[in-house]
Amino acid sequence: MLHRGATIGILGGGQLGRMMAMSAAQLGFRCIGYAPEGDTVAEQVSDDFFANRWDDTAALAAFAAQCDVVTWEFENVPVATAAAVPKDRMFPHPRALETAQDRLAEKRFIEGLGGRPAAYARIDSRSDLDAAVDRLGAPGILKTRRDGYDGKGQWRITSSRDADGLNFPDVPLIYEGFVEFEAEFSVILVRGQDGEIRFWDSACNSHVDGVLSTSSLPAGALIEGQVDEARTLARRVADALGYVGVLTLEFFATREGPIFNEMAPRVHNSGHWTLEGAVTSQFENHIRAVAGLPLGETRTVARAVTMTNIIGKDIATSQGHLAAPDTHLHDYGKAEVRAGRKMGHVTRLER
Structure with a gap:
């Protein structure tokens, strides 16, 4: 268990790392980021930041030496980069990256655990x-x-x-x-260092041009009837990987049951609603898990929740959302605005 004031390293500098760092600060930890130069918005809320190449071994060694534990916020962090961190300080284990980074290997892995990919x-x-x-x-x-x-x-x-x-x-x-599906949903879990697993409610996900647009709860009867089977597979995946932290599996809800789509070994866009809509958010529980702390309750606290991504130039008018009741805006602080880029999100709760 990490002591108060310990340092958590985060590989990656995007909005997921930003929100993880903010949760870490709430729990009394320092955060240091590491990512190649770019629009690294996590740097804005980190105690320090290494803007170095993924293969810069000297910089990685200096980064790791300052960290009590290290995690990642981006599934395309090179496996060799994560493997350069001492194993007893790297959570999750790099095998999760290795599995998820190759879609062919990922599907074969899922099949080996009894799952059904497309x-x-x-x-x-x-x-x-x-x-x-x-x-x-x-x-x-x-x-x-x-x-x-x-x-x-x-x-x-x-x-x-x-x-x-x-x-x-x-x-x-x-x-x-092609999969004929009625809806899409995610199973998001957190697994502690002791193997305890907790699940958040599954939201119904809607995409536009391949980008998640909204995640909403309740997800509807079709999805709710398939969540148990999907959770069984997700638990097998987490246990097989010896996973520590937040893990996401995406599914298609079909007439024949849940079809696995892909795995994300990290906190996930479809779980952003948990910041206000659950007792403990996915970001806080990820930090709790990698720090060896007790996991927080994952219960949904509202009758209905909708998370909507703010894409591209829509960020310019995003503050207008705040006129609606029980609405929460998250601006990721990205300087460059471009079409299709996730600039923030807004969550609305109905109590």
């Missing part, structure tokens, strides 16, 4: 894609196996002819068959 095929060539479309059908989604989020690194394939005009990327790919 039908998929490994793609290493144009002929592989043609064969996958023939076998799995179309429409489907061609994705890079590594990197890519918020709709990036993805191409919708409606027939094999779609690939004719595609500048076929020279990276490992995966083709996923």
Whole structure:
């Protein structure tokens, strides 16, 4: 258990790290960030910040030496970077990054635990894609196996002819068959160092152009009827990884039950509602877990909650949301405004 005034290191400098650092300060901890130069908004609320390359071993060693524990806020932190931190101070274990960073490895891992991902095929060539479309059908989604989020690194394939005009990327790919789903939802859990697991309520997620737009509770009867099965898989994943901290699994709610979509080994956008809508937020519970503290209660405190992302130029008028009752604005402090970029979020509660 970390002592008051201990230092928590965070790999990554985005809004998730920013909100983690704010929760850490509330619990009496210092935070030091580490990320390559850029619009690192976590730096604004950190006690110190290392703006160095992921492969700068000297800087990483200096960073780790100042930290009592280290975590991450971004699933694309290189595994080698996380592995450079002494194992007894790195939470979660880097194996979680290694599993989640390759979509093919992730789906095979999920299948090994009894989960059901969308039908998929490994793609290493144009002929592989043609064969996958023939076998799995179309429409489907061609994705890079590594990197890519918020709709990036993805191409919708409606027939094999779609690939004719595609500048076929020279990276490992995966083709996923189309899933007929009624809704999308997330299972978000926190697992402590002692193996205790707690779940937040699952929200119904709506996306626009591949980016999460809203997460809302209650999620509806369809999702609520599939949450138990999805939680069973999420618990298996967390236990298999020896996970410590907040872990998110995304699902499609279908007529045949929950279909696994992807895993995020971190706090998650669809859990931002927990800042005001739960007894203990995902950010505070992540800090509690990596610090070895008792986990907080995850119960929802309102009759209904809606979290809406503020995208791009909409941040300019975001303060107008505050005229509504029981509404909470979170501006991430990003200097550069561009289309599709998450600039903040707003949460509305109905008591």
